[in-house]
Amino acid sequence: MNAKSKKWSAGLMAVAVSTSILAGCSGNDTGGNEPSSKPTTNPTSNPATEAPKSDPITLRIELFDRNNTPAGAPPITDNFMTNYIQENFGDPNNIKVEFVTVPRTQEVEKLNVLMAANQAPDLVYTYDTPTVQKYVKDGGLTDLGPYLEQFGQNLKTVLGETVLNYGKFEGVQYAIPARRVLLPESTTIMRQDWLDEVGLPIPTTTDEFYNTLKAFKEKKPGKSGDKVIPYSNIDPFHSKPLQYSFWEWDKISDADLYATPDWLLPGNKEAFRFMNKLYNEGLIDPDFPLTMNKDFQKFQKDLINGVVGSGTANTNEPVYQGYLAEVSKADANAKVVPINPFTTPDGKTPKALYSPNGMYIFVPKTSKNAEAVVKYLDWMAMPENFIPLQNGTEGKTYEMVDGVPQVLDNEEAKQTLYNYTDYAIILNGKLASSTDEKLNLAVNASDPNYKDFTVASFEMGTKDGVIKPSVTTPIQAEIKYATTLKEKTDEIFVKVITAKPADFDKVYDNEVNDYMKIGGQEVMDEKRQAFEATK
Incomplete structure (x- = not known):
């Protein structure tokens, strides 16, 4: 599948389970490193x-x-x-x-x-x-x-x-x-009651999303006051829907999706320029560098306490982890809804899907x-x-x-x-x-x-979804540099978002060059070779 023929996934993948149920575990266990030669329990036994x-x-x-x-x-x-x-x-x-x-x-x-x-x-x-x-x-x-x-x-x-x-x-x-x-990885959510208060509809484009954040910042709806955080849960995983909306998909092949670091993909720099703008205008959580990948509860607590207007969460996580109910308990007027605001120039809303x-x-x-x-x-x-x-x-x-x-x-x-x-x-x-x-x-x-x-969350989290290609060949360079590159990714993420706007290009380019020098280039080259070998 090349970039021109890439299909946007519109359905949900479900597990097919046989209606005939087989036997449970054997009552014996050898405790060794090789399977026992004894037969398994008869399916009809208990x-x-x-x-x-x-x-x-x-x-x-x-x-x-x-x-x-x-x-x-x-x-x-x-x-x-x-x-x-x-x-x-x-x-x-x-x-x-x-x-x-x-x-x-x-x-x-x-x-x-x-x-x-x-x-x-x-x-x-x-x-x-x-x-x-x-x-x-x-x-x-x-x-x-x-x-x-x-x-x-x-x-x-x-x-x-x-x-x-x-x-x-x-x-x-x-x-x-x-x-x-x-398969949906994440879905963006927003306070509908805040939208009602500031007199705006649900944003359906990236520009509308930006304007909504500005309105939240200026008007401080609900009980947020000066603690208002228009957009929260900022980290490399939950920022993918926003990133993907800036990528130039007609220039990205399947080999690129598999092998090339996101930092080098066409359009990624502009995605981070946008996030840099949000940060410097006070529209995202100013404390994200301190809590990113460390305190998974901060976003939930801030949402429950009524200071967060929007954020991207794991799909349906607010329901199955129970904090959506806590939002309603803390404020009977609060209403949180899924939204799908990050759009490409041709109106697509690409976002990452999990592999199976x-x-x-x-x-x-x-x-x-x-x-x-x-x-x-x-x-x-x-x-x-x-x-x-x-x-x-x-x-x-x-x-x-x-x-x-x-x-x-x-x-x-x-x-x-x-x-x-x-x-x-x-x-x-x-x-x-x-x-x-x-x-x-x-x-x-x-x-x-x-x-x-939940239904809307899954539907929005799936719409125009993208599953990155996978190769089962172990990538030796990735094994060698995985920890170093993960730490560097987190470092770049923070540095480019928090940079002064005038310094953004220099910071982005320098940090990505460093990433490639400390193992990124080796990983990319080996992954590209592995991908080509599977054809």
Whole structure:
């Protein structure tokens, strides 16, 4: 697919799930690094009734600590989710499940330390591809292919070959990727009541968005006062929709999208010139350099406190993390709506879509429990297990409506489900056990209070979406320079946005030149060669 024939994705990708459900986990576990030669449990048997046949093992599982536990909620290592897993997977299989917490904001750094010290849990994960490639290169991961064949038939059915292939490196299944049920990365939101107060419609172009921010700054609507932040959540990930609207897409090939750093793509400099303008006019959060990629809660808190007029968030995150409800609780007049304002000259609204895979789940070579890990993931792939892990207890936190779990609006649901994604790790996004993609959208929009918000959020987050090409070949230069270039990207992002307007071009050019010198050029050259080799 070249630039001229590039298609803008308009649909939502859903997971196809077989209606015939296979067996759960075996009651045995060898505890070794090779699959057991014993047959798997008969599909009609009930592992819960089988007596333990060996001493119990301890299965250690990584768990993100997002530092967002609601007041009064139990700890993330001892709650409904962890108890459900122990009682329904651990106990029947004679396994003690232990969760090992890792700070979400430092997950790669912490994981590197644990891996280097041979202290990593049996099941670990990351979203960072170069990190996985590094572990593969260092010989630090277990080949999960044989275990998947013997113990992972439910898992294979739910994930599918396309997703599983993202976990193959050098032809070996070193990782099991999660499956993204719906692909939009992010959606921009805005205070509708602020728009009403300043007498403006929802902005539908970049220029209208800019004018709206200026009105928010000047008129200080709602309860914002002098603390008003017209546009917030400024970081490299959430700025992609704005960036993409400035790119010159007719000059960008698929090879460019895969291999060329965003800093060098046609139009990217102008995107940052625009953000520099917003910063120097006081239209974006002045504290973003201090909180970017460090304090994920600041945007949420500022939105709840009524000082933020707009921001770009993970698609539907305001609903599933519960802070949209908190906005309404703090101000009964507040109304937050999804918007789609960033436009190209030809009226498109390009934005990044996720690839079909989510996080990479893998087993360190030092673990002796690879078999138990795959059994655990296979157990999670059955609807009778992933539905509770995503929705809680029927009648208490959700009810079934037309075959779709609908989360209840009560305190127990809020204190149980705020981080469900960290337990149902094989799925990014909620799944209904159906092949109907409308049901998969419906289960993600099951909260009746926010159904319209969620549907609009997914539709806007998908419109004109772009999935960057992928190559499974490990990029050695990327493995070598990934950490350095990530740090440099964050540095450039801050420097060019906060530069004095007169210095912008000099700062941008100098910083990008430095980026290319410290590894960017090597990564780009090797990625381009790898891309060409796949043709």
